[in-house]
Amino acid sequence: MATDVRGLVEGSARDLGDRLAVDVVGLTRRYQDRVILDQVDLQIAGGEFVALLGRSGSGKTTLLKALAGLDYDVSGEGQLRVADSISVVFQDSRLLPWRRVLGNVTLGLRTQAGPGQSSEDRGLLSLAEVGLAGRERAWPTQLSGGEQQRVALARSLVREPQLLLADEPFGALDALTRMKMHVLLRRLCAAHKPAVLLVTHDVDEAIVLADRVIVLDQGKITTEVSVDLPAPRRAADPAFADIRQHLLRSLGIEETHA
């Protein structure tokens, strides 16, 4: 009972208007009769930053892949409308090792007819934006993990996506680098204004970055919290701590105060 949901995506941009980047209704996904996503509804407005939390195996990646159109051979049904231009940032930076940094950023990049800017120029600008100006001729293996992930960010943002899907992009980084990446991502999102769906395990990361945090559990979205804290968001803020406790509880963890 595999339904080709991608058929529904066609012509989506017009239907979405300029308000919604994601409009999902009753999305179900199963692997061999195991229901992973169960009638999920999710709307993300243009420019909105949504963080998706959930236990390991709760179906976060499955949802993200459905939105990215990467879930081949997966059965399911539902209505799925997403923005036309989507970029994906993976947990691994997924740079092609045989292309130099710039070649990775401009991979498959098409220059629009009109403004006389080559894809190389755009790639260089994008690299400068993530603080890697001058490294465009390096091989990916010559970069640190954090630098590789910044290249992956540049590769995503150079396409000026309406929707940025990120699956634990900072999961493999150390805490300090991760904090720097948070600042960078906030700045880039403020500049480019894509809608973002960020999958993360890190509750603090979700609260620091997102306008809205949702929790996926047993195939359903069980919790939804709007984060309306002024920047810079600090974990010491009592309002921050309240949201965090709420989210942790919905993930099945009681916060213990030592």
Next chain:
Amino acid sequence: MTAQLETRIDVDHLVRRTRSVGMNRAQDRRRAVVDPDNRRRPGRLGLRRRIPYAGAVGPLALLAVWVVGSALHWIDLRSLSAPWTVVATAGELISDGRLQENLATSSWRALTGLALGIVLGVVLALISGLSRLGEALLDGPIQLKRAIPSLALLPLLILWLGIGEPMKVTTITLGVFVPIYLHTHNGLRSIDSRYVELAETVGLRRSEFVRHVVLPGALPGFLMGLRFAVTGAWLALVVVEQINSTSGIGYMMELARTYGQTDIIIVGLVLYGTLGYSSDLLVRLVQRKALSWRQTFAD
């Protein structure tokens, strides 16, 4: 005193030690010789620093044994001519032009067969690597061909193509395309599926996917196959040239055999060896250049 001892034992260690202590000019010069790139030495489990001209060390040692063995008459000169006899014979063969002529013929055969085999192998690997139908049709027969030595096909090829150049080039081609196909196909199929996912998310067209992901991803495999192919081409050459041939290095050697001229045979052997070895070196050089993005154990 201690410093000198250490120099002999472990120069690298000295370099690191002096760096922290500060260096006088003599040590500085020594360091420039030992460590031109100012790089640290590899880790505990990595290989040690490259030996300069490492590829030449073994063959030169072998040559030395031959020279010494002949000079001291450990080697019977009727079974194996002395190096200087061989050199003199080579000089004669060059001055009367026979060597160049036969070498040119042999090289033409090997290179033509190699070129055709490479094209055939790569095309077949792409067809069978990029389409399920292609794989179903091609992979089985090629695996079968692999199990049949090219030489076993020779009687059939002679019946079909006669004993002229087409038969010789075809035999070489058939020997060459198999390793090219196998390694390229394998390299292609072992490209990480995550790169395929990436190619889809950045919206690569099929042609771009082949150019930016498939071909570079299969390149290490292809170059490995090329090394086998090059060696195989020279090997096949030896065989076809010793059968019904009237030109080429193999013919020259076959003729020498009937007259018991081991010096000419050895000139032929050295030629074959040099050609095979230097073409393998060439492929390895290409490998190092083309795969400079890879950091491997041997680097």
